[in-house]
Amino acid sequence: METTAYGDSLPHKTTSLCPECKRLIDALIYPEDGIVWMKKTCPEHGEFKEKYWESVDMYNRERKHATSPTPTENPNVEMRGANCPFDCGLCSRHKSHTALANLVATNRCDLSCWYCFFFAKEGDAIYEPTLEQVRAMMHNLRQERPVPCNAIQITGGEPTLREDLVEMVKICKEEGVDHVQINTDGINFAFKPELVQALRDAGSNTVYMSFDGVTPRTNPKNHWEIPYAMENCRKAGMGMILVPTVIKGINDFEVGKIVNFGLNHSDIVRGVNFQPVSLVGRMPQKMREKQRITIPKVVAELEEHSNGVITKDDFYSVPTVGPITDFVEALANKKTYKLSTHFACGAATYLIKGDDGKVVPLPQFIDVEALREYLEEKADEMKTGVNKYIPGMKYTVGLKVLLKLNKFIDKKKQPKGFDLKKLLIGALMKHDYRALGKLQHSSQLIGMMHFQDPYNYDVERVERCCIHYTMPDGRIIPFCTFNVIPEVYRDKVQAQYAIPQSEWEKRNGRKLADFKYHRDAEKLEKGESYKKAYSGLKDYFAK
Amino acid sequence: MTYKGAYGEQPFEKVVKAEYALDGVKDLKQAAYLQYKLMLLKPVLRAEVSFVKKSAEVEYVEPTKTPVMITAALKPVKASLKSKSELSYDEIVAKGYHG
Numbered sequence: 001m002e003t004t005a006y007g008d009s010l011p012h013k014t015t016s017l018c019p020e021c022k023r024l025i026d027a028l029i030y031p032e033d034g035i036v037w038m039k040k041t042c043p044e045h046g047e048f049k050e051k052y053w054e055s056v057d058m059y060n061r062e063r064k065h066a067t068s069p070t071p072t073e074n075p076n077v078e079m080r081g082a083n084c085p086f087d088c089g090l091c092s093r094h095k096s097h098t099a100l101a102n103l104v105a106t107n108r109c110d111l112s113c114w115y116c117f118f119f120a121k122e123g124d125a126i127y128e129p130t131l132e133q134v135r136a137m138m139h140n141l142r143q144e145r146p147v148p149c150n151a152i153q154i155t156g157g158e159p160t161l162r163e164d165l166v167e168m169v170k171i172c173k174e175e176g177v178d179h180v181q182i183n184t185d186g187i188n189f190a191f192k193p194e195l196v197q198a199l200r201d202a203g204s205n206t207v208y209m210s211f212d213g214v215t216p217r218t219n220p221k222n223h224w225e226i227p228y229a230m231e232n233c234r235k236a237g238m239g240m241i242l243v244p245t246v247i248k249g250i251n252d253f254e255v256g257k258i259v260n261f262g263l264n265h266s267d268i269v270r271g272v273n274f275q276p277v278s279l280v281g282r283m284p285q286k287m288r289e290k291q292r293i294t295i296p297k298v299v300a301e302l303e304e305h306s307n308g309v310i311t312k313d314d315f316y317s318v319p320t321v322g323p324i325t326d327f328v329e330a331l332a333n334k335k336t337y338k339l340s341t342h343f344a345c346g347a348a349t350y351l352i353k354g355d356d357g358k359v360v361p362l363p364q365f366i367d368v369e370a371l372r373e374y375l376e377e378k379a380d381e382m383k384t385g386v387n388k389y390i391p392g393m394k395y396t397v398g399l400k401v402l403l404k405l406n407k408f409i410d411k412k413k414q415p416k417g418f419d420l421k422k423l424l425i426g427a428l429m430k431h432d433y434r435a436l437g438k439l440q441h442s443s444q445l446i447g448m449m450h451f452q453d454p455y456n457y458d459v460e461r462v463e464r465c466c467i468h469y470t471m472p473d474g475r476i477i478p479f480c481t482f483n484v485i486p487e488v489y490r491d492k493v494q495a496q497y498a499i500p501q502s503e504w505e506k507r508n509g510r511k512l513a514d515f516k517y518h519r520d521a522e523k524l525e526k527g528e529s530y531k532k533a534y535s536g537l538k539d540y541f542a543k
Numbered sequence: 544m545t546y547k548g549a550y551g552e553q554p555f556e557k558v559v560k561a562e563y564a565l566d567g568v569k570d571l572k573q574a575a576y577l578q579y580k581l582m583l584l585k586p587v588l589r590a591e592v593s594f595v596k597k598s599a600e601v602e603y604v605e606p607t608k609t610p611v612m613i614t615a616a617l618k619p620v621k622a623s624l625k626s627k628s629e630l631s632y633d634e635i636v637a638k639g640y641h642g
Contacts, residue, residue, distance in 0.1 A: 022579055024572045076639045079591055083575035086582065087591070133551035136640065143641030472551060473588075474639020488582040496554045496588070 006460055007066030007343070010036065010059070017085075018042035019282070019454035022485060024083075027458070031056040038456055050288070050455045053344055055296030058312065062343040065372075067322025069095035069340035069464065073145045076476050085462050085481040088489065096340045098149040098476060099466035101141050102183075103134065105159035105168060107494065110187050110517040113221060117280060117486075119157050120512065125498035129472050133497075134168050137470040138175035144476075146335035149468075151179040153208060160188035161515055166198045173203040181206040181241075185221060187517050190228035193235060200236040206270065207233060211242040214261050214534070216521075218251040224524040227533030230268055239270040239440075247277045248293040255298055256305020256541060262444050263351070263359060264537045271445030274298050278451040280484060288455060295347050295448045302446075306541040310349065314361035315448070316368060317343035327375040330382040331398050342461040346449045353442040354415030359540050365413035366420070374408070375401070452480040472497050550640060555632040558588060559606050563599040563613070563622040570594065573620075580616045584609070589635070598625070602635060 004012050016027035020042065027040035029052055036053040053059045072090055081093025090098075107127045109119035120126055129137070141149035152172045159165055159182055172180045182199060186209050189196055211226060213219040222229075233240050242262055246252050255274065262269040276293045283291075299312045318341045325338040350362040378401055382394050405421045414420065423439065452461060457480070465478035471493050482489045505511055524530055568574050574594035581590035586605040593599070599622060603609045614622050 022576075024575045074641050076641070078638070082571060082594065083578045083592065086575055086578045130551050136550040140640045145641075472553075474550065474636045485579075488579065492582070492585075 007063050009063070010056070015084075015459040016040045017454050017457045017484075018045050019048060019457075020045040022454070024459075029458070031059075038458070048455060049285075051292050051294055052456055052458075053296055054294045055300070055312075058296045058299070058315075059344070062317040062320075062347070065317050065320040065322070066343050067319040067325075067338070067340050070097050070147060070335055070338040071095050072097050072147075074143070076140075076474060081463070084459055085478070085485065086488065088475065088477045088481050090468070090476050090478075093463060094478070095464045096466040097144055097147040097338070098141060098468045099337060099339055099341075100151045100153055100468075101149050101476070102153050102155050102467070102469045102479070102482075103129075103137060103168070103172075104156060104469065104494070105129070105154050105162050105165065106157040107498075108161045108512065108515060109156060109158040109185075110161060110515050111158070111185055111221065112516065118483075120501065122512070123501060125495060125500055126504040126512075127494040127498040128162065128504075129497065131164060131167055131171060133472040135171050135175065137472060138172050138177060140474060141470055141476070142176050147337060148176070150177055150337070151181075152177050153181050153183050154204075155183040158185055158187070160184055160192075160195060165195075166202045169199055169202040169204045179206070180204045181208050183208040183243075185210050186225050186229040187222065189232055190222075190225035193232040196229075196232040196238055197236045200238045204238070206239045206241060208241050208243055208273075210245075211258065211272075212244045213251045213254045214257045215254070218254050224519060224521050224530065227529040228524070228527065230265060230533060231529045234268045238268075240268050241270055241445075242272045243275060244272065245275045245277055246293055246298050247291050248297075249290060252293055252298070252301055255301045259302065259306070259310070259351075259444070259446060260537065260540050263353065263540045265533070266353065266444060267441050269444065270440065271447060273445075273447040273449060276448070276450045278483070279453040279455055283455075295344075295450050298448055299347065307543050309359055309541050310351065310361050310446070311364075314349040314363045315347045315446075316349065316363065318346040318348065319343055320368070320372065323372045323375040323379065326379040327401070330379040331394055333394070339466060340464060341466045342458070342464040344450070344458070345461055345465070346447065348445060348447040351444040351446060352415045352418055352439075353444075353540075355417030356415075357538070357540075358415060360413065360415045365410045365415075367408045367410070371408040374404075452484055454484055457484060549633055550636050553632050553636060555588070555604055557629050558602050558604055558632050558635065559609075559627060560600065560602050560630055561610070561613070561627045562625045563601070563617070564625050565592070565597045565599055565617065566621040566623070568592070568594055568597055568620050577617055577620060581613065584612050584616060586612070588632075 011028055011030035014027050015024055018025050023042060025040050025042050027038050029038050034056050036056055036059045038050045038052040041047045075090050075092045077091050079087035079091045081087045081091040084093055107120045154168060169180050180203055182204055216223045244258050259272055262272045276298055277291055279288055299315050303311050318339045321339055329336050351359050353359055378397055382397050409420055462478050462480050467479040469477045469482040473493055477489050501512055571594045574592045578590050578592040581587050581601055586609040587601055587603045589602045591600045601613055
């Protein structure tokens, strides 16, 4: 079988899992009819063919953005990853440091969504790490070298069901974590303004809010509550990222409207992070074909829905920013945050709103490829040759780069009233961050993050994963092993640390069912916040 | 049972660490699959199967019934017990924590 190394051309041989028995099997990633497929055969369960990425062209462009990794120097387990993904973690084979760590606060939830596999049902044990364990886990993440983890997402279940959530945020901050975000369904955010304010005051600055569409049909989970959650975040000064899980045939036809919704509320919505569905659990091929959607297809839908305002060329895979990190590292002479994730895992673009209300994606007025090349060259210049021995030379190079930025900016295409060079010079040289603050309210990060499932599983993606889970037993587990092989990671460890539901109810004097949410949709629809959120929206993509 | 250790409340106090010599492991992929099968066993907390060393290291609780489950999970590979010791779970957990 002809094969290539990571980042080289197709076809490419990798290692995957049998979706039935989780045995490691060889897999081939190859092009066919413009789509990238994965094909693999289990000796016991036969052949599986799955869509890997729905554009060969985009795959070929993004594979070139694969970047060199920054692994941890102090792995958490002694295993070397020979049995990857069963050696987690992090082991010495793992290639990326923790960029964002998930901390599961509870497996209780106030909703009971039929498709969710991750909440305690009647009779299930309750997993809730103690504050002491939370501190130990935070301390652990902060000790990662050479780059300590600096971003935490407190997740669940529904984390706001924990009465000591504010304490958890404080612990994260005390342990030195700068960025603490809450991953929530937004129900408690809608009805407990004092909780939102307390979380903000404790140091949480972002809420990662589930938001699957702009209508009750596409977003039955929290359509009615989102407007009230937004209002409370607005009052507390808490930024919001909307997080739609995209399923073909269910809500993929609304991706443009979701971005437009975010743009209409850009005073509070900092971005939209689309997550193409991860088909965990056993699913017949016909059903998978019906629901499967991958990053290139979501991008293509967005191009269509936005009438070409946003194009597929505006999206770049996550590791594209590698040369910026290399440049900053060379300048600062130390390792820093590097998003060395696999290029197939995520993509993003940045939308800027001009003074005239027109939206322009950043790559439409910045020559990303040329800037990448230039920064790579300058990083090399600082790291090699005589320059590294000349005091102050690095800063001269840094200044030169800043002054040369014009070369990469097409001023005619910049949004009206927006001057990127002025903004960067103001922030970096004059330490004037007002313009950057203003930019936060007139811009949107549009991200895509496709978590894996047993059908499209690629060990090369897992070993580069930079979104991890912290566990009370001292291990740090990549997202797509934690959730795709839950029987040996998530569920197993949580069961060890959980207490029986009856005991939890006795300790807390409450029944699990007491926390379930009962909606009064009619009442919510009559509220001013509801009308303000959904009515009279501007169409930023009108022809 | 919970045990109050250095890293917060831990679910176990003492665990057994056993090393097995393996006869008949064909390749790396089989070793990985055997490790997965060991990890599926509820009393097994951690497991490592090495194709190179032809060995399995298993940390587990419930010492009376677990060894039988381990040898059954490793079939068709033949496992012979090489060593067995008892250690504190806190010690194992501590290894995962930096500093």
